[in-house]
Amino acid sequence: MLFSDIAILDENFEVQTGCWVGTVEGRIAYIGTEAPTPEEAARFGEVYDGDEKLLVPGMFNAHSHAPMTLLRGYAENLPLQTWLNDRVFPFEAKITDEDAYWATVLACAEMLRYGTVSFSDMYYHSRERVRAVTECGMKMNACEGLLAFEDKPYAEYPISALNEELIAEFHGSAEGRILIDYNIHAEYTSTPAVCADIAALAKAKSLNIHVHVSETKSEHEECKGRHGGLTPVRYFDSLGVFDVPVTAAHCVWVDDGDIDILAERGAFVASNPVSNMKLGSGFAPIARMLERGVSVALGTDGVASNNNLDMYQDLFVLALAQKGANLDPTAVSPAGALRAATRTGALSQGRADCGHIALGAKADLAVLDASGPSWCPATDLLNNLVYAGHGSDVCLTMVDGEVLYRDGVWETIDVERAKAEVEVRTRRIIASV
């Protein structure tokens, strides 16, 4: 495709108007302020009219639980432990493989609708999630949730065999769109021995680890009580977890020492500001993390605590909440929020050639329709994109150069079928819990 005379969010996260961007074989092959020659243009195929449009990198959702789409709107506005123990866990125990498949298909439809191309997904039913995402044409870093309470090494848990199968079958599958990560659910749901084993395995196999860290104050404080004053970050660091690329989700209650460790170890923090606010967990010190050089990515978390998969809403809330919580209108710039939601997310997934509009990068792109009244005047499209626009302004989403969503049409998903399946399956589960 050749995006013609279009405004783009460039590699430096600045908006440039009047650009031409061409894609060939899944990659960005041309970026210029002049149209390519007719011979060059022929390589790109369809010409896309860029009038009143903005071309941006697709969103990389750094922390999600796709099958939790089934729980949208279910049992809300409750104290956290009541919500989790009395409502969410019993519901989740009833989710079958096919339920998880259809919920993931619907999650893909929703993410594509709002310009997301890839997501780091922590849940169970990994085969079904991989099948759904492969069919939909999106990218996913999947990890199978690990709960380990017993005093035995990781190798003696059944999940260790499953993980080896998943890695062998799916890591790098779908032309590299599917990657498998290791999971440690959290400090309070695993043992030191298992964490150390996972860290060693991930290091040996050059795989990433995806882990929940310091989401709530009680989790953070109880960890210190259990482990001689070690915070979750220091605890995981002592077990070698940060010797490999880690996506540390949440990090709401990390202290300055934790932040220094995250920066030094090159860990990725997946911030989930909407979920953290909605569950009453608090505000992560993102502005301080960015100042100290931590790589901050952005996630939605599960739909049960968001309640949608529109990353544009999350990046708006990220920029807004940091200003409010720090009483500082300069905290988290628009470019900083966009970088977190795209390029840093891609890097957190080990996808070095994704997440920005650069020559040779994968063509993971979205187009926003900037013709609505919220985009006028167009004197600063970067501010308009973050503060005034909507995820619903996305009118085209492309993954590896393939258009998967355009103007209300999903090319790879039967959305009405997915909706109907999720509706019936959710009602079956609710009737049974």
Place this chain on the structure above:
Amino acid sequence: MLFSDIAILDENFEVQTGCWVGTVEGRIAYIGTEAPTPEEAARFGEVYDGDEKLLVPGMFNAHSHAPMTLLRGYAENLPLQTWLNDRVFPFEAKITDEDAYWATVLACAEMLRYGTVSFSDMYYHSRERVRAVTECGMKMNACEGLLAFEDKPYAEYPISALNEELIAEFHGSAEGRILIDYNIHAEYTSTPAVCADIAALAKAKSLNIHVHVSETKSEHEECKGRHGGLTPVRYFDSLGVFDVPVTAAHCVWVDDGDIDILAERGAFVASNPVSNMKLGSGFAPIARMLERGVSVALGTDGVASNNNLDMYQDLFVLALAQKGANLDPTAVSPAGALRAATRTGALSQGRADCGHIALGAKADLAVLDASGPSWCPATDLLNNLVYAGHGSDVCLTMVDGEVLYRDGVWETIDVERAKAEVEVRTRRIIASV
């Protein structure tokens, strides 16, 4: 119009499915769970198919500055005083009557797009704002901004004569859609004598007062320094301001004593959570206000600090921010946020027959398209509406029974003309400051 077999947000802010709602002569004339008889139905005219739709009260924006649409995206991410003094005030000094007119037309287009029917607008250029809103068919409580620094009574300020003209010409005009309020910009921009004069006049004429209160910590503390420890709320109360219906915008830094006064005096608080966060002003104690019985309405504030006029985004952020700031996932329920954005807003404007779906109420309504993936499963449409849906799901907005926006078409506004006018005028102003 007869909305047929549709889900509605009822008078108690609960969702009821399978309803019929009919409008006649600008009012809601039928609400039932069965279709009206063919004879009855004939009175309502067009039948609107409610499949996968949700009928809600239109939004009442309790605090805005419509002409600031011109400043969207201009000079952002700066410290508050730099932004205001060095950038906003010089820009505003260049806004002409015609600039204000076109910016208000564009603001109306944006509000209608996102289901807003009425707004309480504090700014200058009142005649032009009234003209724009009258033509667009929306409702507005307009007040002319009052800045009074001199030691003389209100009657000696030129604005006093202008206000009398505005009240005589426009209060109750456009079949009651336009109302004129008195304004006190803020404690720090007026004198005690002028505040007392305005309070007495408003009381005598049964008009509302719209005023900024305790938006920033410095404003709140400096007031106490100037007035023997009186907070802005206590200061205004001592001058009789709360003897009349007041819309007190912001109230971010009010203390418990202030909250008690606001509750006892029946004042309306117009909370602007997006603006307060974006400018780094903080989080208003809305959860506590609601507990103590304060009437909390919701506003966008001006586009320069929001940056759009989508009240659905503001009500999402209201519900979210209160949970985050109070570390309490039960703070501000979905129904509470929706009531603030609709019914309480209408009451704050003195429009007792507006703001909810009730027999005999004005037909100020919006329809949301609930067919997108963010709305599935539909097991709890109230949670979906507040947490998962988008303002862009609005597909029809009706004021006094007249459809003003529907499926991308504005019936009363030439949006392309308004966009072009605002674009040219903004660039003229930026070039001149």
